[in-house]
Amino acid sequence: MKAITLGGERIECDELEEGRNGVVLSYADRVVGYVPYEQLACVAETRTPVASSSIRSIGYDDEEKALEIEFQSGGIYRYAEVAHSTYEAFLSARSHGSYFHENVRGQYDYRRVR
Known part of the structure; x- marks a missing residue:
């Protein structure tokens, strides 16, 4: 939050x-x-908790078009210029970790928040 x-x-x-x-x-x-x-x-509330061994929660900022991911390790990252449809697909993915590796990682500029 x-x-x-x-x-x-x-x-x-x-x-x-x-x-x-x-x-x-x-x-x-x-x-x-x-x-x-x-x-x-x-x-x-900025992120929605998800059931994943690698990802704790996923959030989206409509104003900034930013995807925010909290990993189980405690790190929080913001990915820039992400479409809202990508966020929705990420939330509904069978495997959040697989979706991240296939569709987010290496695709967007990001910064570590925490």
């Missing part, structure tokens, strides 16, 4: 804890941020 502040900052997290004056954001049992309620625009 992702917490987005009113200033546009995006903080990637896998868990949030609501406090008295704001939210504490954590990733892999490590605190990665704190946002006071008055600065919090929203919290959005």
